[in-house]
Amino acid sequence: METCPECKGEKRFWALMHYEHKCEWGWMSCYVCGGKGIVTQQKVKLRRYGESIRIDRIKRGLSMREEATRLKLTPYEYSCRETGKVPK
Numbered sequence: 001m002e003t004c005p006e007c008k009g010e011k012r013f014w015a016l017m018h019y020e021h022k023c024e025w026g027w028m029s030c031y032v033c034g035g036k037g038i039v040t041q042q043k044v045k046l047r048r049y050g051e052s053i054r055i056d057r058i059k060r061g062l063s064m065r066e067e068a069t070r071l072k073l074t075p076y077e078y079s080c081r082e083t084g085k086v087p088k
């Protein structure tokens with residue numbers, strides 16, 4: 001296991017939370033490690049890969065949807081690749 005690259009092992013973020021009627025600053029559980037502070041090496045790899053394809057896509061000026069269409073993926077599948085998640 002490795003320290004979570006997103007929260008740096010803090011397990012949570014100080015983030016602006018969006019509620020139905022207001023926005024408020026508060027602690028949000030890290031969505032990358034699921035609040036554990038550590039992630040598997042596999043996840044770190046997926047995330048690095050996701051970042052690299054995102055940067056590449058932005059350089060080419062394509063939206064997520066356009067890139068998904070180009071790769072014959074659904075926008076959901078493509079967004080999972082960029083965020084290092086495995087599609088369910």
Ligand SMILES: [Zn+2]
Nearest residue numbers: 004007030033
């Ligand atoms: Zn984390």
